[in-house]
């Protein structure tokens with residue numbers, strides 16, 4: 104009874120740690136959330152969302168290309184996902200003559216759809232709880248390696264026996280940090296074709312400038328189609344394949360959503376860490392992330408300076424800018440959110456309760472040292488994490504060094520290396536080198552190198568630096584010499600070497616100063632850092648598993664949601680805006696007016712397509728207009744999402760499609776560590792804007808005819 108009243112205290116003190124938007128729920132266990140979901144407005148049942156006895160919404164959801172989510176919206180395998188998820192495949196089909204990235208692409212009939220080798224989509228057919236079988240024979244005092252060996256052995260034998268009874272791909276994944284295990288039966292389709300995508304001015308509107316930011320106006324969608332053999336089974340690409348007929352496709356609502364309406368997202372979130380101890384959150388948000396933000400910010404400043412001066416450089420560095428900038432912006436949001444929300448303090452308070460609970464009973468001895476062990480481990484880990492961070496973000500970020508590193512294996516060949524292997528390496532490197540030089544601008548890299556090496560020297564003590572750094576007397580002179588002496592700044596020299604490579608050239612490569620820097624960085628990491636990080640992390644994984652178990656025991660009545668692990672999840676909340684700061688309120692939706700307000704023909708990210716302007720001027724929105732007469736473009740909701748949820752459907756109370764999730768507001772990106780329903784918002788593109796672009800902008804109404812539209 105005593106611990107029940109403690110639980111009540113917790114409920115009162117920590118409302119933010121309870122549901123209200125938080126949680127990435129396992130579809131097969133959704134009946135435990137059904138009541139709450141219905142109280143929030145949901146009109147359908149848990150069984151309508153996930154069932155293995157009849158068709159359900161899950162039959163329309165796929166893991167797309169291994170990193171995003173997609174959904175089926177017609178009986179002919181038509182699939183929607185984000186533009187940024189289809190980007191690689193669109194790019195592979197693009198050339199100067201057919202620049203689909205810039206112009207967009209629309210197959211006007213099925214014959215024009217483009218096969219995408221390497222692209223697959225995965226349907227979850229069934230999941231089963233196999234916790235008991237996987238943990239058979241495991242006990243809490245077992246040494247970690249023995250435990251892992253037993254778990255692996257159990258999993259192997261379960262998989263082998265299930266494989267005998269099914270045609271599906273069988274796998275088992277840990278949930279709740281290894282306290283539970285679920286078996287997944289998946290079906291993988293590999294004939295997936297590109298059907299359409301808007302021009303980048305729509306699909307990437309706002310680009311990196313708007314990335315992670317609200318208000319947002321990106322038409323972030325692309326269209327694919329899944330093909331199967333004539334019996335509906337997965338099959339390699341063939342002209343004879345037919346559109347895949349799903350057990351269920353999503354219906355599409357043209358009604359939009361009002362502030363406060365129930366909404367849920369169904370998809371494949373990749374990774375969250377909601378149950379980390381305070382020390383770990385503090386370290387991530389206040390030590391590691393700020394360093395990465397600072398270093399990347401300085402790199403981006405240099406990129407920006409040169410990109411603004413020269414349109415060619417702007418294009419050369421666009422994609423590098425995008426990938427460096429994505430993390431940079433996100434981590435800034437994480438730190439700000441954790442501190443603004445007093446996340447570390449809240450975790451400490453929670454840990455104090457946990458400690459009291461542990462101390463209240465002798466039977467909880469196995470939890471007694473957890474928090475102290477965490478503290479020691481993270482303290483011990485910190486210098487190595489920093490060493491790794493500088494190695495990756497300051498050392499390897501120098502393009503010259505990174506590129507030189509690609510030649511490391513070739514620099515080690517001897518006369519005993521089979522000629523075939525050498526030929527293969529050389530051929531690969533020709534491709535690598537062509538791609539590298541196409542987008543390389545040496546003045547940027549020199550300036551970046553000098554800046555990063557100064558930061559590296561300033562921040563890391565001598566015994567935490569790779570050897571080459573300790574030999575530097577004057578950074579600017581060193582960088583000048585490095586760039587003057589290395590062959591890797593010179594395309595002609597690299598080509599000449601590759602065109603006529605002899606085993607004796609390996610030595611020349613190995614002596615190149617840029618390759619030596621690379622070897623020094625790698626050697627330092629391998630010899631001085633890796634073992635520490637991996638052994639401490641292994642122990643932390645064990646502690647985290649036990650801590651998770653303890654938390655669940657302490658609050659037996661709380662519904663816990665397992666951290667994201669790239670398996671199918673349901674998350675739910677409300678369509679709503681938020682207050683990012685005192686005196687500010689964000690509306691929950693944006694419109695085409697906002698695109699016109701952002702329009703700037705001189706800024707790459709804000710160029711508006713003439714055809715879109717024409718439709719805007721005529722207000723030719725057809726049935727896709729909101730009832731307020733405007734064209735809604737994007738909207739926010741308090742639904743807990745993360746990377747991998749890109750392309751996920753966001754659905755209304757009836758389970759109809761409202762839009763496609765594609766981002767979060769950066770003020771709430773800490774939701775990977777701590778979810779706060781007041782400031783964590785996901786961003787989706789409104790399905791009516793998607794259909795408007797397909798129908799009115801692209802004239803691909805035949806695709807709309809396949810869909811089930813609810814007006």
Ligand code: ARG
Nearest residue numbers: 187310311314315425429766
């Ligand atoms: N921030 C989103 C995500 O994490 C979108 C990234 C792609 N868009 C971009 N402008 N870089 O994946």
Ligand code: GLU
Nearest residue numbers: 745746747748749766767
């Ligand atoms: N853009 C992310 C993705 O590609 C989703 C945004 C997020 O991290 O919430 O998965």
